[in-house]
Amino acid sequence: MSKPSDLVQGTLDLLLLKILALQPLNGFAISLRLKQVSGDVLQVSDGSLYPALHKLEQEGWISAEWKTTENNRRAKFYSLTRPGRKHLEKEADNWGRLATAISHVVQLKET
C-alpha cells in the first residue's frame, strides 16, 4: 500500500460522515464517491473502508439498511443518523480549525 495519500488519523471518519450526509450510499458507491470528490487525491483502500464503516455504525453515527439497488441487487446502504449529523458538525468545525492552523504554520516564511 502506498503511503503518500494515507489519511490523517481520524479524517476518514469525517469524510465518510460527510459523504453520507449528502445521500445514503452502499460501500462500493462510497469508495467511488471518495475518489470522485477528492479528485483521486485521497485514496482509501477498500480494506480500510469497511472496518471504518462498521465502527461508525457501532458508534451509532450512521445506520445501515439492506435495500434493493436500481439493478435489482440487494445492498447495504448506510445513512447518517441524527447524532451522527451533530457529530459531523462538531468534527467539521474541529477540522476547519486544525486545517487553518496547519496551513498557517506551513506558510511561515523561512528565513
Next chain:
Amino acid sequence: MRPERWIYALPLRLRSLFHRTKADQELDDELGDHLELKTQQYISQGMASEEARRSAVLEMGGLEKRKEECRDARQVTWLQDLVQDIRYGLRILRKSPAVTVVIVVAIALGVGANTAIFSVVNGFLLRPLPVPSPEQIAVLAIQQKDAPVGSSGFSYPEFVDFREQASRAADIFGIVLGTVQFTANDQSQECSANYVSGNFFTALGLRPAAGRLFLPGEAEMPGQPLLVILGYGYWQRRFGGDPRAIGSPIHINGKTAAIIGVAPRQFQGMYSILETHVYLPMSAMIQEESASLFWENRDRRRILAFGRLKPGIGLREAQSSLDVVSARLARQYPATDKWFTLRAIPEKSARPIPYANNFFFAVSGLFLVLAALVLLLTCMNVENILLARGSARRREMAIRAALGAARARLVRQMLTESVLLAILGGGAGVLLGMCVGRWTSSIHLQSLPLHVNASFDWRVFAFAASSALLTGLVVGILPALRASAADVNSVLHEGGQRDSFGIHQSGFRNFLVVAQVAGSFTLLVVAGLFVRSLQKVQSFDLGFDPSHVLDVTMDPHQAGYDEPRAAAFYRELEPRVRSLPGVQSVSLASYVPMGGFPNSRQVSLEGHPTPPGRQAPGVLSNSVDPPYFQTMRIALLRGRVFTDSDDETAPRVAIINQTMAARFWPREDPIGKRFSMEGDTGPFMEVVGVTANGKYKTVGDDAEPFFFVPLAQNFASKLALQIRTLGPPESLAAPVKEQITQLAPDLAIADIETMNQLLTGAFGYLAFRLAATFAAALGVIGLILAVVGVYGVVSFAANQRTREMGIRMALGASSRDILHLVWLQGVRLVIVGIAVGSAAAGALTRGMAHVIAGISTSDPVAYITAGVLLAAVALFACYIPARRAMRVDPMVALRYE
C-alpha cells in the same frame, strides 16, 4: 456514550451477540458484493475476469483480516471470546473427566470446609443484630477489680442511675435472663424469658410482627398487670402464628397474664446463640425476688445492660460520659459502687455473652485458620494437576501461538478454564457447606434454648464465591503463564509427547509437595489435639458417678406454689419415687452438675472479715438433701454427710470440697470451722464434712472451690430430683412423670434427662465433641489432599524419567535400585514436609492452650500419631509409582520416543 446514540448502537450490539451467524452472513454478503462490483468495474475497464477478480481481492488487502476488523468493530468480541473460551473450556474438562472430577472434588472440599466454618462463625460473631443501625448498640459491662469484664450485672437502682445520667450519650436498656413456666390451652412449658426494661424495644428500634411492644415507662412499675410479648419463633411453634394468640388468656408461672404482641421475625433476643421465647416486663421479676430487694438494693446485680448510642456519639464519647457517671455514683454510694468501672463494648465484640472471656474468638479464629489451610492445600493440589496438564498442553498452546493467538489471549483462555473448575467446585462446596451448616443449626439442646444460626446469608455466599474465585485465579495463573510462555519453535520441534521439564519446574513442584505435607501435618496435629482433648475430658474424674442417674427438674413455684406447699410436694414425691421398682436411691438438689450456672455465693470466714473495699470471694454451691451424696456417689473424705436432723431448727452446717478446704483453711483442719454466705456478721455455717473434688460447671473446668448446704436449711423451689436406678435410667422417666402428674397435675416438668445425656450437652462434652469433629474432618480432608498431591508429583516425575530408568536398567541397575530411586525421592519430600509441618504446628497450636483440656499443646501422642499416619499414607502413595517404575521394560522405555 450519550443515550441518543444507544438507540442505534444497542440493537446492533445485541444483534452481534445473539444473531452472530446472521451478522457474519451479512458481513460476508456485503464484502462479497463489493468484490463483485469491483470485479465488474475492472472487467468493464478491459481486464480479464480472472485478473479483475484478483485485483479486487488484492485491493481489499486480505479478506479474512478485514472481516475480523469489522467484527472487532462490534466491540462485543471480548464477550464472544469469553463464551468461546467457556465452551472450549467445558470441552477440555469433559475430555478428561477423571482429572476434572478430582479437581472439582478437591475444590469442593476446600471451599465447602471454609464455607461451613465461616457460616458458623458468621452466625456466632459476624451477623449484626437484626435491628436498625446495629452498629450503635453497645454492651455495658461492669469491670471489677481482679475479675473479668462483665462477670457481674447491674442492680436496678444502678441501672436507672446510669440510664438517666448518661441519657445524652446513649439510650440504655436492660434485661434479666430467666426461665418461666408458660401455660396456655392447659399445657405448660418451660420457656426462656427476658425480663426487659420498658425502653427495650424502643431503644432497639423494633417494630412488632403483631400486636404491640412495651413502651418506655411501662414494664418497670411494681404491681402492674403481667403483659407478655412472644418471640416470633415461639409464637410460630406454640400458636402456629395465629394472631388470635394476642389477648388470649395464658399463665406465666401460674399467674394470669395477657399476650400483647409478637417480636419481629428476625429478632431472637440480644444473643446470637440464645433464642428468647417470651419477653416479660422487668416488674414481673418480683415474683422471683422480694420486691424491695430488687427495686432498691444496689447489691442485687442481675440486670444485663446495653445502650444504643445517640446519633453522632462515638464509643469513646459514650465511654467518657459513663465514666463521669460511675465516678459520681462511686462518691455517692461508696459501699456498693466504688469497686467497679463501666465499659462500653461494641455489641459484636461482646459475643456470644459478655461473661465469656471470649474464648469463642480464639476458637473461631483457629478454625478459620485451619479452613484457610485446607483451602491452601486444595490450591496447591489443583495447581499441581494443572501444571502437569499445562505442560502436556504446551504443544497445543504453541500451535495456537503459531497461528497468531496473542499470549494474553492464551492466558485468558487457560484462566477461564481454571475459573470454570473453581465455579463448579465452589458450587459443590457451597452445597457441602450448607449441609454442614444445616447440621450445626439442627443441634438444639434439650435443656437450653441454645441455638447456632449457621444459615446462609449474603456474607456466607460472598465468602464462598470469593474463596472459589480466588482459588481459580491462584491455581490458574501460574500454569497459564507457563504453558503460554512456551517457545513456539522449540516445542514444535521437540516432537513426541515428551516434555522438557526444567530443573526449575520440578523444584517448584517439590516445594508444593513439601508444603502440602507440612500443611496436612499441621491439620492432623490440631485434629489430634482436639480428639485427644475429647478423650481426656471423657475420662476425667467427674467426682460423681454419672451412670444410671436420671435427672428430673421442676419448679413448683412456676405453677404458683408457695414455699411450704412446694416443700410439702417434694416431701411427698420423694418416697413415692423411691418405692418405684428399679430405683436405688433418690435425692433432691438445687443444681445438677453440667446443667447450667450454679449459684455463686460470697463467702466470708468467721474471724476473717473482708477488708474494706474488697469483695468477698464467690464460691459455687448447691443445696442438697441427705441422700444426695449416696445417689451421686460423691466420695466423702472427712467428717459426715447431712442427716435428716440438719433441719431448719438445727445449727447451720455445710460440706465443702477439697479445693475449698485447701484454699480457705490451708494447713488447718476445716472440720468445725465456720463461714457465712451473708456477710461478715453471719449467720455462720459449720463445716461438717469434706468431699473429693468434682466437676461442677463444665467438664473442662479446673478444680474449683465448692460447697453443699442442706436443702432443709436453704430451700429452693426449682429442684432436680435425681434418681439412681438399677436398670437403664430412661425406663424410669415415664413412671416418675406419672407420679409427678398425680401429685401436681398443673406442674410442668422443666427437664427430664439422664446424667449421661446431660454430659453430652453444652456444659458437658458438646463443645469438645464439635471441635474434635470439625478438626478431624479438616484433618482428613487435608490428609486426602496431601496424599493425592504426593502421589501425583511422584508418579509424574517417575513418568518423566521413564527413559532414564530404561538407560539405568540397560546399564545394569536392578529393579530394586529403581524402586529405591523413585521411592527415595518421595520419602525425602515427605520427611522434609513433616519437619516443616512440626514447626508450623508448634507455632499454630501455641494459642490453643485454653481451648483444649487435659493435655498440653505439645502432646507427643498427637504429634506422633499425626506423623506416623501421614508418613505411612504418603509413603504408600510414593510406593505405587515407584513400583510401576520398577516394572519398566528397558527396551520399551528406550524406544519410548
